[in-house]
Amino acid sequence: MIQIKNLMKSFKDGESEIKVLKGIDFKAEAGEFIAIMGRSGAGKSTLLYQMSLLDHPTSGEIIIDGKDTVNMSSEERTSFRLTTLGYVFQDYALLPEMTALENVALPLLMQNISEKEAYEKAIEHLIKVGLEKRLNNLPGQLSGGEQQRVSIARAIAHEPKILFADEPTANLDNESSRKIMDIFKELHSEGQTIIMVTHEVEYSKFAGRTIHLDDGKIISVVNV
Amino acid sequence: MFSSLNFRIGLFLAIRQIKRSNPWTTILIVFVMFFTFLNLVVVSGILVGLIQGAVDAVRIHYTSDVIISNLKDKSYIENSSEIINLLKTIPGIESTTARYLDGVTLEANYKTKVKDDDKPNIAAASVVGIDPIAEDKVTNLSKFIVEGEYLSRGDYDQVLLGVYLDKKYLPIDSPGFTALNDVGPGKKIRLKVHGVEREVTIKGIVKAKVDELSMRVFMVDSQLRSIIGRNDYNVSEISIKLKPGTDPNFVRDILKKSGVDHVAKVQTYTDAQPKFIKDMIDTFALLGNLLSSFGLIVASITIFIVIFINAITRRKFIGILKGIGINEKAIEISYILQSFFYAFCGSVIGIIVLYVFLQPAIAAHPIDFPFSDGILVAPIGGTMLRIGLLMLTTLVAGFIPARMVVRKNTLDSILGRN
Numbered sequence: 001m002i003q004i005k006n007l008m009k010s011f012k013d014g015e016s017e018i019k020v021l022k023g024i025d026f027k028a029e030a031g032e033f034i035a036i037m038g039r040s041g042a043g044k045s046t047l048l049y050q051m052s053l054l055d056h057p058t059s060g061e062i063i064i065d066g067k068d069t070v071n072m073s074s075e076e077r078t079s080f081r082l083t084t085l086g087y088v089f090q091d092y093a094l095l096p097e098m099t100a101l102e103n104v105a106l107p108l109l110m111q112n113i114s115e116k117e118a119y120e121k122a123i124e125h126l127i128k129v130g131l132e133k134r135l136n137n138l139p140g141q142l143s144g145g146e147q148q149r150v151s152i153a154r155a156i157a158h159e160p161k162i163l164f165a166d167e168p169t170a171n172l173d174n175e176s177s178r179k180i181m182d183i184f185k186e187l188h189s190e191g192q193t194i195i196m197v198t199h200e201v202e203y204s205k206f207a208g209r210t211i212h213l214d215d216g217k218i219i220s221v222v223n224v
Numbered sequence: 225m226f227s228s229l230n231f232r233i234g235l236f237l238a239i240r241q242i243k244r245s246n247p248w249t250t251i252l253i254v255f256v257m258f259f260t261f262l263n264l265v266v267v268s269g270i271l272v273g274l275i276q277g278a279v280d281a282v283r284i285h286y287t288s289d290v291i292i293s294n295l296k297d298k299s300y301i302e303n304s305s306e307i308i309n310l311l312k313t314i315p316g317i318e319s320t321t322a323r324y325l326d327g328v329t330l331e332a333n334y335k336t337k338v339k340d341d342d343k344p345n346i347a348a349a350s351v352v353g354i355d356p357i358a359e360d361k362v363t364n365l366s367k368f369i370v371e372g373e374y375l376s377r378g379d380y381d382q383v384l385l386g387v388y389l390d391k392k393y394l395p396i397d398s399p400g401f402t403a404l405n406d407v408g409p410g411k412k413i414r415l416k417v418h419g420v421e422r423e424v425t426i427k428g429i430v431k432a433k434v435d436e437l438s439m440r441v442f443m444v445d446s447q448l449r450s451i452i453g454r455n456d457y458n459v460s461e462i463s464i465k466l467k468p469g470t471d472p473n474f475v476r477d478i479l480k481k482s483g484v485d486h487v488a489k490v491q492t493y494t495d496a497q498p499k500f501i502k503d504m505i506d507t508f509a510l511l512g513n514l515l516s517s518f519g520l521i522v523a524s525i526t527i528f529i530v531i532f533i534n535a536i537t538r539r540k541f542i543g544i545l546k547g548i549g550i551n552e553k554a555i556e557i558s559y560i561l562q563s564f565f566y567a568f569c570g571s572v573i574g575i576i577v578l579y580v581f582l583q584p585a586i587a588a589h590p591i592d593f594p595f596s597d598g599i600l601v602a603p604i605g606g607t608m609l610r611i612g613l614l615m616l617t618t619l620v621a622g623f624i625p626a627r628m629v630v631r632k633n634t635l636d637s638i639l640g641r642n
Contacts, residue, residue, distance in 0.1 A: 054547055055635045075551070082549020093544045093638070097244035107548050109236060112229050138244070154548065 001030040001193050002051060002162060007060035009046055009216075020046045021057070022216035028195060030161070033188040035207035036197045042213040044197045045166055051195065052087050052164040053077045065161050082110055086155030088165040092147040094139040094154075100126060100146075101135040104154045111158060125153040129183055145176025152183055156192065163187065165196040169203060181206050226557070233550060234557025241558065242565055250566075256526050257570020257618070258577075263519035264610040265578060268512020269602045270591070275505050278433065278596035283493040285363045286436045288321075288463040289472045291496055292479070292488045299326070300458040302487040307479075308462065314478055316470030321362040324353035324448050325460035328441060330389065331414040332404040347389050347402035351417060351441045353448030362465045365430070368437060372409030372428030375444060382427040383415070384442040390429060415441070420451050433596050520613060524621040527563055532625030535559060539629055543637025546630075556626045563622025564615065571611045578602055 009021040020043045028034050036044045049055040050062060053069055062069045065084060072080065081087070094103050101122050108118035126135055129149040139147055148168060155163055165184070169177035181203050188194055188206075196207065204210045205224065212220040242250065283289070294301050301307065304322065311320050328351035331344055356375040360366045365384075366374040375384055387393035391403040407413060407426060415422045424443070432438050449457070466475060472492035479490045535542065545555055583600045590597030629637075636642070 049635055054638070055633075078546060078549055078551060081547065087547060089544070089547075089638070093547070095240075095541055095544065097240045102240065106233075106236070106550065110229070110233055110550050110554070 001032070001065060002026075002028045002195075003061070003063045004051065005061040005063075007047070007050060007062065008058045009043075009050060009055070010058045020216050021050070024060070024216075024218060026211065026218065028162075028193065030193050031188075031191050032209060033184070033194045033207045034196070035204035035210045036195065036213060037199070037201070037204055037210055038213035043216045044213050047213065048164055048166050048195065048197050051162075052085055053081055054087070082107060083158065084161045086158070086160035086163040088148070088151050088155045088163065088168045090167045090170050092139070092144070092151045092171075094147055094150055096139050099136045099138055100131060100142065100150045100153075103139070103150055104157050107154060107158055121157055122153070125157045126150070128156075129153045130179070143176070144172050145179060148172060148176070148180055149183065152180070156187060162193045162195060165194065167197055167199065169198070169200065177203070227553070230551055230554040230557055233554035234561055237545075237550075237555065237558035238561035238565070242562060253527075253530055253566045254569045254573070257523065257566050257614070258573045259570075260519055260523035260526075261571050261574030261611070261614060262578070262582075263523075264516045264614060265574070265602050265607055266582070266600065267515045267519065268509060269600045270598060271508040271512040271515075272505060273586075273591075273599040273601040274593060274596060275501065275508055276601045277590055277593070277598045279497060279501060279505070280599065281432070281434050281597060282436070282497075285365070285368075285432060285434045286463070287491075287493045287496050288362050289466040289470075290464040290475050290479070290490070290492055292462040292464070292484065292490050294460050295487070295489060300324075300454065300456075300460050301462070302458060304456075304458040304462070307484055307488070310479075310482060310484070311462070311464060314475060316467050316475060318465045318467045319358065319361045320462055320464050321354065321358040322445070322459040323359075323461040323463070324445055324452065324454060326351055326417055326448070326452050329416040330404060330441065331416070332407045332411065334414055335412075345405050347404050349386070349389055349439060349441050351383075351415065351443060351448060353445035354442055355445050359442075362463050363437075365437065365442070368430045368432040369428045370431040372426065374428055375442065377444065379427060379444050380447060381422065381424045382443070383413075383424045384428045384430050385413075385426050386438040386440045386442075387429060387431040388435075388439045389441065393429075393431065415451075417448075417451050418453070422451060516610070520617055523614065524617040527566065527618050527621040528625055530566075531559055531563060531622045532628070534562075535626050535629035539632065539637045540640060542630055543632075543634050543639075546634040547638055552630050555630050556623060559626030560619050560623050563618045567615050567618035571614060575607070575611075578607070 004024055004026040007021055007024040008019070010017045010019045024047060036047060038044050046055070050057045057070060060070070067080070069077065069080065095106070098106065101119065104122035104126060105118040108121055109115065113121070123135060126132065129152055131146060131149055131153070134142060134146060139150070142150065169180050172180065184194055184196070185206055198204055208224050210222045210224070211218055212222070292301060292307065308320065308322060311317055328349055330347045330349060333345045356377055360374070369384070370387070375382065385407065389403050390407055391405045392408070394403050404413065409426050409428055411426050412423055413426060415424055430437050430442065464475065466472060472494070476490050476492050476495070479485070484490050542555055546552065579602070583602055586600040590599050
């Protein structure tokens with residue numbers, strides 16, 4: 001499903017260059033649930049950004065579903081994210097002027113699906129995450145946990161091949177975090193490929209494989 | 225860029241942004257657009273109206289729609305009676321007035337001269353012989369009486385004096401301007417026309433912003449005719465008022481085909497306009513457009529700043545939109561549509577205010593400029609053109625900042641990195 005070869009990512013800091021990823025080799029098969037862990041600054045989120053095509057690596061290969069994504073144009077990457085990938089942001093990243101339903105329907109509309117069908121699918125996925133009574137609420141009217149569930153619904157509504165999640169429980173209380181992880185567990189049981197960055201050891205146990213990063217390199221891989 | 229899908233998504237985004245933005249901010253921006261529209265239309269409209277008001281006044285109160293006047297080498301129109309009879313047969317003519325014109329010297333206070341070599345109180349002018357009723361029907365002359373009364377058909381040895389001949393109204397001491405001291409209704413003055421002297425009483429003072437009214441002396445036509453010996457009843461001018469909807473060119477052409485132009489000059493009110501008036505209208509229109517274009521620049525900068533601030537403060541959400549797969553073009557279109565919305569609303573409100581309130585109000589109560597009653601000239605075609613310009617400028621002003629922000633790196637936008 002996704003293969004990374006010798007992935008490097010550096011940032012320029014004035015005259016000097018900071019290497020964040022120093023040659024990552026990694027492979028995930030379809031249907032896997034992978035957790036990425038490490039201390040702050042290890043490069044976890046950076047790795048996720050490269051894999052989800054939100055950023056460009058300095059060098060290396062990222063092959064998703066057989067496609068070489070590093071050499072794609074900006075427009076191709078946007079389109080690929082729209083159709084093939086799903087992303088759950090740490091801070092929910094909902095559009096404040098749109099209701100929960102509209103936030104979820106928007107990417108579907110971008111795929112040229114009719115408004116009726118887009119809204120039907122959006123409702124279906126919002127029900128799946130337990131928000132059937134909050135369809136017409138704006139993000140400001142939802143709790144953190146509810147907003148994150150809307151974010152998940154948006155990320156899975158178009159049935160992506162891979163779902164990326166960047167510390168999805170970081171801003172949530174325990175109860176809400178538990179609910180989020182239960183949703184991921186259910187999605188995984190339905191065959192969804194999930195790659196999740198987390199600080200929480202407890203939540204990494206939901207994954208079938210945990211990759212530990214430190215100083216930009218994979219230092220261990222633990223299969224559950 | 226403008227694929228229907230991108231447009232559809234852009235519209236989806238724009239509607240929701242506008243609906244759920246701060247209503248006061250929206251009202252403020254629409255307000256700016258409304259005033260920009262007014263600036264575009266009203267500034268040049270008033271400048272052109274300044275002259276147009278004067279032009280309209282000359283038409284309404286002097287030449288009327290068509291004017292027949294003497295040829296250069298004659299002081300009268302030959303066969304005037306036949307021409308006046310011909311006018312009665314032409315369809316579309318509502319009323320006519322015929323005028324005798326001649327030069328006159330006026331003298332006042334001649335009875336109170338102490339010594340023979342005292343400077344005489346004299347003025348040179350044109351004297352106009354009119355049928356008061358016919359004249360009033362065509363030009364509303366009676367409404368310009370500011371002192372005294374209007375003439376009646378039977379008034380003998382009575383005149384109306386234009387204000388420019390009364391020093392009280394025109395206190396200019398200059399060789400080019402001769403006016404009489406100490407005159408007014410009831411006062412006697414002496415007229416000298418063709419060597420014939422006549423003592424007359426001032427019945428009224430005429431004050432208008434049309435020089436041909438304010439610089440002349442008016443008396444009953446039969447009396448002037450007898451003074452100047454115009455026993456052939458040939459007049460110097462005939463002003464023709466047409467029924468609404470009648471084309472002045474049509475009437476002019478009929479008169480020319482009837483041979484009237486062999487003995488007189490036949491002109492519509494437009495033909496009779498001096499070239500400098502046309503030049504002034506064009507000049508003021510150009511000036512108005514120049515001033516309006518400054519307003520357009522200000523409006524476009526305003527929209528630029530508004531959209532730029534909007535886009536910059538929403539940079540994170542723009543990044544999120546791109547992150548979840550929304551096409552950059554769709555996002556840019558959403559900002560263009562928002563700009564269009566502000567300009568459109570401002571223009572619609574502007575059109576309503578302009579044509580329902582402003583233009584009728586100024587038409588009913590013209591601006592009192594010293595030399596004209598200023599009106600607001602705002603032809604529909606010109607207004608639509610200005611709206612088009614405003615829309616185009618606004619769209620560009622909205623697109624540029626949107627493009628600047630949308631093009632930024634997606635991840636940097638999401639994370640708030642520079």
